[in-house]
Amino acid sequence: MDTNEESDINSQPIVEGAGEPQSSGRDEKGHFLPGVLQEGAIPFKPGEGGNPRGGSAKQRMTSALLQAMNKKEGIDEALANVVLSKGLKGDIRFIELIYDRIDGKPKQDIGISGELGLSPWAKMSPAERMAALERSMDEEAKK
DSSP: OOGGGOOOTTOOOOOTTTTSOOTTSBOTTSOBOTTOOOTTOOOOOTTOOSOTTOSOHHHHHHHHHHHHHHHSTTHHHHHHHHHHHHHHTTOHHHHHHHHHHHHOOOOOOOOOOSOOOOOHHHHSOHHHHHHHHHHHHHHHHHO
């Protein structure tokens, strides 16, 4: 069977010259090579970043939601009623949400056991360290 006639949709076609930079300024995976800009791209000026509005989309969404909630009276009660009614209908996500808000999220034990790989020096008290240093100095003096 020819490679172009394979029925497996996940197979990758064989590309001649793979691994070599292409004339378009891209590597074999299609990424732009260092120093090559996409047509029409304007590089950032020194000191500028790629997020001129600042913050993440999540922060902007949270801010917009809080502003909308502050404009409407009773919206927090309406949302609480939706959460409560869905929880009472048995939706586990809302049941967990209700308990997390009332009791707080349960603490989870991370279960660290055994030694943390500390050196014998780190396990010694200051007095034990001093005694070990003195012994070491005495041994060096005897040589």
